[in-house]
Amino acid sequence: MTVLVTGAAGFIGMHVAATLLDRGEQVVGVDNVNNYYAVSLKEARLATLTARPGFTFHRMDLAEREGLLDLVRKHPEIDRIVHLAAQPGVRYSVENPRAYITANVNAHLEVLEAGRHMKKLRHLVFASSSSVYGGNTKLPFALEDPVDTPQSLYAATKKADELISYSYAHLYKMPLTGLRFFTVYGPWGRPDMAPWLFTEAILAGKPIKLFNQGKMQRDFTYIDDIVAGVIGCLDKPPAADLVPPYRLYNIGNNNSEELERFVQVIEQACGRKAIIELAPMQPGDVVATYADVSATHRDFGFAAKTGIDEGLPRFVEWFRAYHKL
Numbered sequence: 001m002t003v004l005v006t007g008a009a010g011f012i013g014m015h016v017a018a019t020l021l022d023r024g025e026q027v028v029g030v031d032n033v034n035n036y037y038a039v040s041l042k043e044a045r046l047a048t049l050t051a052r053p054g055f056t057f058h059r060m061d062l063a064e065r066e067g068l069l070d071l072v073r074k075h076p077e078i079d080r081i082v083h084l085a086a087q088p089g090v091r092y093s094v095e096n097p098r099a100y101i102t103a104n105v106n107a108h109l110e111v112l113e114a115g116r117h118m119k120k121l122r123h124l125v126f127a128s129s130s131s132v133y134g135g136n137t138k139l140p141f142a143l144e145d146p147v148d149t150p151q152s153l154y155a156a157t158k159k160a161d162e163l164i165s166y167s168y169a170h171l172y173k174m175p176l177t178g179l180r181f182f183t184v185y186g187p188w189g190r191p192d193m194a195p196w197l198f199t200e201a202i203l204a205g206k207p208i209k210l211f212n213q214g215k216m217q218r219d220f221t222y223i224d225d226i227v228a229g230v231i232g233c234l235d236k237p238p239a240a241d242l243v244p245p246y247r248l249y250n251i252g253n254n255n256s257e258e259l260e261r262f263v264q265v266i267e268q269a270c271g272r273k274a275i276i277e278l279a280p281m282q283p284g285d286v287v288a289t290y291a292d293v294s295a296t297h298r299d300f301g302f303a304a305k306t307g308i309d310e311g312l313p314r315f316v317e318w319f320r321a322y323h324k325l
């Protein structure tokens with residue numbers, strides 16, 4: 001059978017699709033290839049997938065009413081969905097609020113509607129985010145913790161996705177699992193995120209900005225660990241007797257790194273010192289993230305394998321090769 005991967009031209013979507021193809025699955029990818037960041041990077045990711053047997057791609061805006069519904073009707077062999085398409089980024093949501101409602105709420109609804117009308121939906125896994133923990137100060141962030149204090153519209157839309165999904169699982173008995181990802185990095189990563197911004201600036205001898213005067217902590221998760229978590233979860237839909245068939249998990253490295261150490265590891269991988277500018281806290285940002293992954297470990301045997309000492313040099317190596325630096 002076949003897996004539908006939304007956001008297949010995106011960072012995580014490309015890696016999930018590639019790993020599914022590696023194990024012999026058929027993959028239908030969907031993405032609108034929007035210009036939130038360089039379209040050339042999205043096209044280059046897609047080129048690595050379209051070259052492979054078993055992959056078909058549809059350029060489509062998921063927010064368009066019934067577009068995905070038509071697609072799943074034409075592809076009755078699709079039996080699982082990994083929904084990763086979204087408008088990401090915390091800071092961009094301050095300037096562009098509507099993009100988040102369109103991509104993260106309207107498009108999310110269309111994905112659920114498509115799933116609802118499929119003859120046999122075995123499992124729909126969707127991306128949520130650690131940002132739903134908002135202003136929480138109790139670390140690590142655990143699934144039982146309240147998540148009613150979003151610090152950005154991005155976080156609010158991800159929390160909305162969780163609630164809307166729960167209602168679909170309740171009403172239509174759809175097997176749904178939400179995954180709260182914690183800061184994901186690795187080869188083919190996003191140009192708006194710290195690993196890319198810092199590596200680019202350090203290699204060019206330009207200054208990097210450390211917000212909140214550098215006093216930040218993040219649970220950085222290497223892409224291979226995220227992919228293992230997504231696919232491990234996809235393979236284990238909620239048990240038939242779970243009412244409603246809805247679950248949530250954290251996927252993180254279970255280790256919160258100081259930003260200063262993170263910068264040092266990139267400096268080492270680049271072979272150059274960073275020029276550091278300290279800046280105030282950005283609106284929408286949170287000071288620390290740290291994932292409690294005990295439920296993810298218990299139910300899927302999930303355990304992150306790659307720390308930043310191994311993962312960041314791999315990112316820097318990819319970055320140099322991609323830019324021929």
Ligand SMILES: NC(=O)c1ccc[n+]([C@@H]2O[C@H](COP(=O)([O-])OP(=O)(O)OC[C@H]3O[C@@H](n4cnc5c(N)ncnc54)[C@H](O)[C@@H]3O)[C@@H](O)[C@H]2O)c1
Nearest residue numbers: 007009010011012031032034061062085086127181183184
């Ligand atoms: N990367 C992280 O650190 C991180 C952390 C937490 C959660 N997430 C979530 O994981 C998912 C994947 O993130 P990513 O880092 O790969 O982001 P990404 O921006 O690289 O990928 C998202 C893809 O979705 C596509 N897309 C956006 N709106 C669309 C629409 N309306 N129709 C069709 N396609 C659309 C974009 O073109 C893009 O290729 C997102 O849901 C994101 O919110 C990511």
